[in-house]
Amino acid sequence: MFDNYRDVDERYVTDTTLVDVEGLHFSLGENDIFRGVDLRIPKGKITAVMGPSGTGKTTLLKLIGGQLVPDAGRICIDGQDVHRLPRRALFRLRRRMGMLFQSGALFSDLSVFENVAFPLRVHTDLPEAMVRDIVLMKLQAVGLRGARNLSPAELSGGMARRVALARAVALDPELVLYDEPFVGQDPISMGVLVQLIKTVNQALGLTAVIVSHDIKETLSIADYVYIIADGQVMAHGTPQTLDVNRDARVKQFVHGEPDGPVPFHYPAPEFYRDILSTKGERT
Amino acid sequence: MIRYIASLGRGTLEALSALGRAAMFLAQSAVGVPSREGWHLWLRQMHFIGVMSLAIVLVSGLFIGMVLGLQGYTILVGFGAEDALGQMVALSLLRELAPVVAALLFAGRAGSALTAEIGLMKATEQLTSMEMIGIDPLRRIVAPRLWAGFISMPLLTVGFSVVGIWGGYLVGVQWLGVFDGSYWSNMQSSVAFVDDILNGMLKSVVFGLVVTWIAVFQGYDLIPTSEGISRATTRTVVYSSLAVLGLDFVLTALMFGELG
Numbered sequence: 001m002f003d004n005y006r007d008v009d010e011r012y013v014t015d016t017t018l019v020d021v022e023g024l025h026f027s028l029g030e031n032d033i034f035r036g037v038d039l040r041i042p043k044g045k046i047t048a049v050m051g052p053s054g055t056g057k058t059t060l061l062k063l064i065g066g067q068l069v070p071d072a073g074r075i076c077i078d079g080q081d082v083h084r085l086p087r088r089a090l091f092r093l094r095r096r097m098g099m100l101f102q103s104g105a106l107f108s109d110l111s112v113f114e115n116v117a118f119p120l121r122v123h124t125d126l127p128e129a130m131v132r133d134i135v136l137m138k139l140q141a142v143g144l145r146g147a148r149n150l151s152p153a154e155l156s157g158g159m160a161r162r163v164a165l166a167r168a169v170a171l172d173p174e175l176v177l178y179d180e181p182f183v184g185q186d187p188i189s190m191g192v193l194v195q196l197i198k199t200v201n202q203a204l205g206l207t208a209v210i211v212s213h214d215i216k217e218t219l220s221i222a223d224y225v226y227i228i229a230d231g232q233v234m235a236h237g238t239p240q241t242l243d244v245n246r247d248a249r250v251k252q253f254v255h256g257e258p259d260g261p262v263p264f265h266y267p268a269p270e271f272y273r274d275i276l277s278t279k280g281e282r283t
Numbered sequence: 284m285i286r287y288i289a290s291l292g293r294g295t296l297e298a299l300s301a302l303g304r305a306a307m308f309l310a311q312s313a314v315g316v317p318s319r320e321g322w323h324l325w326l327r328q329m330h331f332i333g334v335m336s337l338a339i340v341l342v343s344g345l346f347i348g349m350v351l352g353l354q355g356y357t358i359l360v361g362f363g364a365e366d367a368l369g370q371m372v373a374l375s376l377l378r379e380l381a382p383v384v385a386a387l388l389f390a391g392r393a394g395s396a397l398t399a400e401i402g403l404m405k406a407t408e409q410l411t412s413m414e415m416i417g418i419d420p421l422r423r424i425v426a427p428r429l430w431a432g433f434i435s436m437p438l439l440t441v442g443f444s445v446v447g448i449w450g451g452y453l454v455g456v457q458w459l460g461v462f463d464g465s466y467w468s469n470m471q472s473s474v475a476f477v478d479d480i481l482n483g484m485l486k487s488v489v490f491g492l493v494v495t496w497i498a499v500f501q502g503y504d505l506i507p508t509s510e511g512i513s514r515a516t517t518r519t520v521v522y523s524s525l526a527v528l529g530l531d532f533v534l535t536a537l538m539f540g541e542l543g
Contacts, residue, residue: 062411087311087419091417091419094416094417098415099412105407105408105409106409106412107409107412107413108403108407118416119416119417123417167416
């Protein structure tokens with residue numbers, strides 16, 4: 001199971017938790033993104049991380065993937081502290097993860113087929129015929145088997161995300177991180193995607209972390225939900241418990257109310273003063 | 284005054300930290316030597332960086348050789364020394380012009396393209412997604428480009444010199460009437476293999492390393508926006524050109540300094 005036993009901190013190995021985030025602090029420049037976040041991502045479940053735009057949800061995925069380093073706190077995956085691993089061990093750990101990027105992030109010099117085949121070619125010695133079968137199965141699952149010879153430039157945003165999903169699960173990873181999987185999908189592929197994430201999770205026993213603010217879709221498949229705001233975990237629980245949560249901020253977010261304790265506007269001086277001001281904007 | 288000193292200090296710290304990042308970057312990517320599996324990646328970059336730069340380098344070499352032939356002739360003929368034209372053309376090209384001009388052209392053609400390509404990969408999260416797939420982009424993306432640059436640069440310099448010498452021959456011998464026996468024999472007797480040819484090649488190896496290093500590092504380290512890419516591309520050309528010209532003086536002083 002483990003690639004390197006020496007990297008494993010036994011205190012953080014449990015049967016039920018795959019990712020353990022403890023006391024996470026992170027800032028970008030002068031902006032504090034996280035101020036002491038604690039999360040536990042259970043094995044084999046779908047965990048959603050939600051919150052208003054700009055709360056650092058994507059940053060959290062990048063911290064879990066080891067692409068960013070926290071200022072304080074630790075993130076353990078299967079007992080291995082991601083940010084203390086040597087470069088090679090970190091890359092070995094990442095082979096057990098799949099990540100779906102918001103932009104798709106397909107390799108622009110490879111076709112759709114080659115993009116999905118890429119992880120298989122670099123990490124396995126499978127014969128070409130088997131690589132072909134696996135790639136076609138993954139593309140069939142996302143409904144794009146017919147698009148295998150297209151280049152990424154010929155795909156729409158939603159199609160690119162579906163190809164990226166096929167690539168993210170090509171190696172059947174233990175942990176899949178989904179960054180805004182539902183943005184820009186038409187209603188048909190949205191339904192298919194929701195179903196797909198659920199099925200993949202159940203059939204292969206994968207652990208999934210979904211970062212999203214599509215509340216309805218995410219809550220329909222998530223087993224557990226964390227809501228992050230102001231750099232901290234505002235609430236957590238099952239979708240059912242959050243639905244009846246009485247905290248005003250949670251209610252505002254879960255029910256999509258425009259007005260409430262979470263401000264819609266970025267901090268600014270009073271509107272009428274700004275409008276009446278004669279000061280030019282040029283700096 | 285205090286503010287000026289503080290900004291100077293901040294600038295120095297930023298420059299030192301960038302230098303440190305660049306050195307780490309070079310150390311981590313240069314270990315990705317072309318391997319059997321990575322052969323096709325390296326070959327593709329050799330084609331893009333080396334073969335595709337051939338046209339601009341050879342055409343420039345031809346023109347520079349022709350100009351050298353013309354200028355050299357008009358100066359030497361005043362002393363009745365036009366027979367030394369071959370030696371003048373060959374030494375100027377082999378020692379200085381071929382490595383330096385080929386490196387400047389290389390920075391403009393291949394260096395800027397490398398920065399823009401890697402920068403766009405970064406902006407579209409292709410490098411990040413490669414990292415998440417468990418592939419080190421330093422080995423997969425940067426190393427083949429780095430090695431292709433190291434190897435292409437000396438070869439392009441050889442091409443530049445050969446075509447330049449031929450350009451000098453075209454103008455000096457074919458057009459202006461210098462005796463072709465003296466053009467070639469003077470060149471043969473005055474050009475030393477180690478002092479002139481090898482030293483010139485050594486320069487081109489150093490320039491190849493520096494230009495490719497600057498280009499790939501600027502691409503990898505840029506701010507992933509359209510403005511960031513445009514600035515990094517400009518920086519590649521400016522820094523590479525300055526580095527080539529500055530290093531040329533240092534190398535020339537080390538190689539030929541004692542002759543004076």
